[in-house]
Amino acid sequence: MANGDHDSPRRAGGLFLDECSRWQLMMRETHGMGWTRVSTEVVHQGLFLSLFRDFVIRPDGSRGTYEHVAVDDTVRVVALDGQGHVVLVEDDFCLQARRVLHLPGGGTSGQEPCTAARRELAEETGRTASEIRALSIIDPLPGVTTARTHLYLATGLREGPPSREATEAAMQVITMPLSAAVAAVEDGRITEAGSVVGLLLAHRYQKG
Known part of the structure; x- marks a missing residue:
């Protein structure tokens, strides 16, 4: 998104x-x-x-x-392939005036969060998942809004064409080992709140 x-x-x-x-x-x-x-x-x-x-x-x-x-609730999806690589997207963010690396996701637009997570993953990356499970829910800005971010883990991925909006014309898909994405969180390359929490939770899930 x-x-x-x-x-x-x-x-x-x-x-x-x-x-x-x-x-x-x-x-x-x-x-x-x-x-x-x-x-x-x-x-x-x-x-x-x-x-x-x-x-x-x-x-x-x-x-x-x-x-x-x-605002609407949002979703972020940790999509893992069979080799333990996570699917990320990088896009131009207007307010930050820079490119931001983050997990696929976006607003629920009135849908159930799980349905919205599948939709956003397919639209932004072209991936569909045979299994998707809830990781957690966070309140990213509790002093400003009641909107929550729903975090999901998606596995059993199949590739297809993305279906992005005009505002996502500069979006690129980037895959990397989950451990490398966690390292990007630790060194400040990944800063978006839902992506940070989702990647750390998925890493703990993968290890345990």
Whole structure:
């Protein structure tokens, strides 16, 4: 998925965003852990995200505001071939203004995470998997959004043609031993949060 987690919605108009917004509002009736939401307002509603301002009562009883972003959940896929090599993608990221090496993945676009993981793997790399299993779920930016990243391990790979979006025109597939990808995490070449956690978990799974 090109440009971080901003893949194009697979549905017409703003349907994806409307559904995401309704879900976020439902989840934010109270913040929990002493936070209470009194009311909320939409500051900005765009094609890929919404910005909300909540009027809240803080844990100490004082009143204030809390701004946060509503976006779709995302997926990252650790795809391993029969030789223990992992399939990565490298692409131009607009905000980082550099090429970023990361695991295949993107927004769920309203799909179940496992279905979205299979779709993103096929679209970005052309690979399909005979088996896919959940590794974990992470909260990459819990102070900014409730969106979560679902991590999967895919095996039994078959190659085919990718089906990328226009924003992914510069994307390249890179395969390397899983141990080499872990080394890239350790030396700072791979920095995207879901990719870092997914690779480390897959490495532990492979070893044990």
